[in-house]
Amino acid sequence: MLTLEKIQAAKLKVAPFIYETPVIRLQGLDNLLHCNVSIKAENMQKTNSFKLRGALNKLLSMSVEQLQHGVVAASSGNHGKGVAFAAQLLNIPATIVLPDSAPSVKVEGIRALGARIVQCTLAERHQVTEALSLEHGYAIVHPYDDYDIMAGQGTVALEILEQFSQVSAIVVPIGGGGLLSGVATAVKSLAPHIKIIGVEPAVVPRYSKSIQVGKRLLLAEQQSLADALLTLQPGERNFPIVEKLVDDIVSVDEASILYGMKTLLLEGKILAEPSSAIGIGAALRGNLPITKNDHVCFLISGGNIGLNPLQRL
Amino acid sequence: MLTLEKIQAAKLKVAPFIYETPVIRLQGLDNLLHCNVSIKAENMQKTNSFKLRGALNKLLSMSVEQLQHGVVAASSGNHGKGVAFAAQLLNIPATIVLPDSAPSVKVEGIRALGARIVQCTLAERHQVTEALSLEHGYAIVHPYDDYDIMAGQGTVALEILEQFSQVSAIVVPIGGGGLLSGVATAVKSLAPHIKIIGVEPAVVPRYSKSIQVGKRLLLAEQQSLADALLTLQPGERNFPIVEKLVDDIVSVDEASILYGMKTLLLEGKILAEPSSAIGIGAALRGNLPITKNDHVCFLISGGNIGLNPLQRL
Structure with a gap:
């Protein structure tokens, strides 16, 4: 289960190794x-991504036995970079499974952190990861469907609440739902009046559709500018949290993301990156359930x- | 004369019309x-520039008689945009004299604020401005060699001191010296231990050279990526302030600006814009008199x- 206490414990664990990133007021965008x-x-x-929080919390929570042969992670890039960073910190080998379409800046960033890179199609990435785990004994570090990962991602919400007391809504990009479930759990425990809005690409609206029918749908593979948000099915552990705690899910077309x-x-x-500006795109079009105040x-x-x-x- | 009191008065005057821009900690750049x-x-x-501060303070300090025929300003672009904004606020006509080489984003920004644009060579801009003033009765709003302009620019330093109590050095780009003289006057009055470092393009090192010989040298026209910092001679009113109060002047080559x-x-x-990243370029090369702490x-x-x-x- 994911609880506020787990997120608070994660914060103590990861704080020495991450930046407390700034909350920046952008008045020029208000109108x-x-x-x-x-x-x-x-x-x-x-x-350069929140994914480090979850990766660090996960690896710092694993036993020496679990870590002894190294780790493997499927990723569109940012989770892989986080895992590579955490593995380098712990001095264990990491293998990152990336889709062929991963942006070169992400591939290079992971390589620079000393991890091995394996590339395959987007659809194959979890199978390839499992095969590598079986063959070499690597521990799998799932990008989102894991309570330690979610607790790590949720630490960003604790910072937002400390840094920005006036906040009345938080807009969160959705891939598998790891960030969104972590943020929603922290915020709804501490300040339930704050609206949590998830935003996902209109070409893969897995959360919108799944919530409509009340179960985790698996969608067909698509291309999007939002290369970090291409997960095709809500995570098993993430879905019930999002369904219960998130106020709205909004899907955003490609032109609006750009x-x-x-x-x-x-x-x-x-x-x-485009995946991160998706909420800005939705707001520009007037598609978020927010008001001028x-x-x-x-x-x-x-x-x-x-x-x-x-x-x- | 430029005094702390004038800068504090300018702050009261301009505050309702500007943003208090954020001070942002960029830990990722520390190393x-x-x-x-x-x-x-x-x-x-x-x-999108500090120049609005000076332009607002100047226009809000002028009499109705002075403003009755409108204003004219020579500018590389940002001062012109500030003057155009202030003139629009006061509902008076503004003419902005720009060099032919002004970036189109600056030209368009000024036009969007309703000002008339006149273009000429960089060297001619002050003569053209004076001719327009004589012909039409426009009041000249000098980009830097004016105490009200300097007082307006100095308001940014009052904000820095309020927002960032730990600051030990401030790095300021230099064109004519309006921003630098305003910042130095405010900071050396309130917190003289804070180091003030001016940075200018190596192709037009008018402050470095002028301080060496103790008088305002006029340099030859040059091209630079730093299109906002091409002034060829220190301002008459700015030079003595910079000479007296600024701790160091560093010149930065084109490759480092980029x-x-x-x-x-x-x-x-x-x-x-490149003109604004000039201090970052100097620090990257290890050319600023600062330490790790x-x-x-x-x-x-x-x-x-x-x-x-x-x-x-």
């Missing part, structure tokens, strides 16, 4: 986004984007 | 820049940069 805009800048986190990223960069002066914290989950994709803007 | 890195994000200011901007964007996740505030003076120059990175 465009129809609310009082702040961001939690996890694009400025070590490894518009969000450009606006955050050119008007907000903040560089984020809301103090909204957009969780900018990552900033792993290179010059090449920027030059294609 | 690269060899100090504890924070920025004062005036790239997030209304009009490196600073790229690093601030890709590692720091902050978009600034210093808490350095880099004044990011502006963020008026479009997608095209970004795509040439």
Whole structure:
């Protein structure tokens, strides 16, 4: 089970190794986004994504026996970079299974942290991970469907509550749901009046659809600018938490994701990856259940984007 | 004369119309820049530059008679945008004299604020401004050589001191010296232990050279990535203040300016114009008189940069 206490314990465990990233007020975006805009800048986190929090909490919670042969993780990139960082810290080998489509800045970032990289199709990544685990005895570090991972990701919400007392809504990008379930558990335990809004790509609306029918649907593989949010099915442990605690799920089309990223960069002066600007895109279109008086914290989950994709803007 | 009291009075005057921009801690840059890195994000200011502060203070200090025929200002772009904003607020006409080389994002920004634009060569801009003033009765709003302008720019230092109690050094880009003289006057009055470091392009080292010989040298016209810092001679009213109060002047070559901007964007996740990243470039090369223990505030003076120059990175 995921509890506030687990998230608070995770915070003590990971705090020495991460940055307390800033909450930044972006007044210049207020009129465009129809609310009082702040961001939690996890694009400025070590490894440039919140994923480090969960990876560290997981590896620091595992036994020496579990870790003795090393770890393996399937990832679109950011979780892999977090696991690679945590494995380097503990001096154990890490293998990261990435889709062929992973952005080169993520591949290079993982390699620079000393991890081995295996690439395959997006659909194959969990099978390849399991095969590597069986063959070499590596412990699997799941990107989201794991309570220690969720507890680690939830630590970002404890920071938001400390740094930004006025916050009335938090907008969270959804892949598998690890970040969203961690944030929702922390916030609804401590400050249940704060609205939690999940945002996912319209091309893979697995949470919107699954909540409609009350069970975890598996969608077909799609392409999206939001390369970090392509998970095709809600996590087994994440789904009930999201279903119970999250106020709204909003899906965002590709043009709005791009518009969000450009606006955050050119008007907000903040560089984020497309997956992280998805909430900005939704707000630009007036598609979030927020009002002009809301103090909204957009969780900018990552900033792993290179010059090449920027030059294609 | 420029005094702390004038800067404090300017703050009361301009505060209702500007943003209190954030001071942002960028821990991810500490190792690269060899100090504890924070920025004062005036790239997030209304009009996307600190220049609004001086322009507002100047126009709000002028009499109805002085303003009756409108204003004219020579500018590389940011001062013009500030003047255009202030003129729009007061409902008076503004004419902005820009060099032919002004970045299109600055030209468009000024036009969008309803000002008339006149373009000429960089060297001609002050003569053209004077001719327009004579012909039409426009009041000249000088970009830096004016105590009301300097007092307005100095308000940014009052904010830094309030927001960032640990600060031990402030790094300030230099064009004509309006920002630097305002910041130095405020800081040396209130907290003289804080080091003030000016940074200027190595291709036009007018302050370094002028301080060496003890008088205001006029240098030859040059090109630089730092389009906002091309002034060829220290301001008459600015020079004695800078000479007396500023601890160090550092000049920065073109490659380091570009490196600073790229690093601030890709590692720091902050978009600034090249002129504003000049201090980051100097720190990357180890050329600032700071130590690892210093808490350095880099004044990011502006963020008026479009997608095209970004795509040439």
